[in-house]
Amino acid sequence: MKIESTKLKEVKIIEYDSKSDNRGYSYCIYNKGQLEQSEINFDYIEERVYFSEKAGTLYGIHFQNNPKPQTKLLYCIKGRGIDYAIDLRKASPTYLQWVGVELSAENKKQIYIPKGFGHVFLSLEDGTMNVMRFDEPFDQRFSRQIAYNDPDIGIKYPIDNPILAPHDRSASMLAESDLNL
Numbered sequence: 071m072k073i074e075s076t077k078l079k080e081v082k083i084i085e086y087d088s089k090s091d092n093r094g095y096s097y098c099i100y101n102k103g104q105l106e107q108s109e110i111n112f113d114y115i116e117e118r119v120y121f122s123e124k125a126g127t128l129y130g131i132h133f134q135n136n137p138k139p140q141t142k143l144l145y146c147i148k149g150r151g152i153d154y155a156i157d158l159r160k161a162s163p164t165y166l167q168w169v170g171v172e173l174s175a176e177n178k179k180q181i182y183i184p185k186g187f188g189h190v191f192l193s194l195e196d197g198t199m200n201v202m203r204f205d206e207p208f209d210q211r212f213s214r215q216i217a218y219n220d221p222d223i224g225i226k227y228p229i230d231n232p233i234l235a236p237h238d239r240s241a242s243m244l245a246e247s248d249l250n251l
Contacts, residue, residue: 071104076169081155081187082110083171084143084180097178099145100203110182112141114203122151122193122200128232130190131216131223131241133158135250138212139185141205149198150174153181156188156223158251166223166244173200186251190218192227214248215241 074083084105088097098104105112120129131154134140144153156168171181172194183189191200215238218225222244 071098071101071108073108073110076155076171078155078157078164078167078169078187080184081169082182084182085178088178100143112143112182112205114143114205116204116207118202118204119147120191120200120202122149122198123196124233125193125195125198126229126232127193127198128190128218128227128234128238130154130218130238131156131188131220132190133188133214133216133251134206134209134212135214135248136212138206138209139251141185142183142189143180143203144173144183144191144200145178145180146173146175146198146200148175149193149195150176151191151193151195151198151200152228153183153200154190154192154225155181155183156190156225157186158188158249159186160249160251162186168223168225170225188216190225192229192232194228216247216249217241217243220244
């Protein structure tokens with residue numbers, strides 16, 4: 071397993087070794103022991119698959135407020151997309167900084183996004199499927215969105231007009247949100 075740090079020290083890129091032979095290939099998706107050896111303590115209790123029919127589909131900026139913030143581990147099983155992690159911890163020295171990483175079925179990378187960070191996924195190909203694992207179940211009472219194009223966060227996307235769900239289209243700007251991380 072290889073773990074790559076990002077400019078946000080808590081957000082990690084994870085790559086497991088892949089083995090191949092004349093039959094095809096195999097690789098590990100999750101190994102709790104190896105993660106713990108790398109000081110990543112993550113027990114997931116929920117796993118969801120997201121299918122983006124069209125390239126340019128954007129989910130986010132999503133997070134759950136205290137007392138139910140979520141840690142996420144994400145990877146792509148078909149197609150490709152970009153995952154973004156945004157530091158939403160008001161007391162953090164990297165508050166509002168973000169990092170993006172391309173995830174694809176080919177590169178087999180995963181992104182680890184700890185509690186206190188917002189999340190965005192943008193599909194780059196039609197028919198993209200990504201998997202999200204959570205350590206805390208979805209809870210509508212604490213689920214929040216911030217506008218994907220909030221100027222205070224300033225994420226630079228490779229597209230101009232993403233496909234958005236109604237709740238993402240009407241998400242509030244950071245200044246009007248009840249962010250509590």
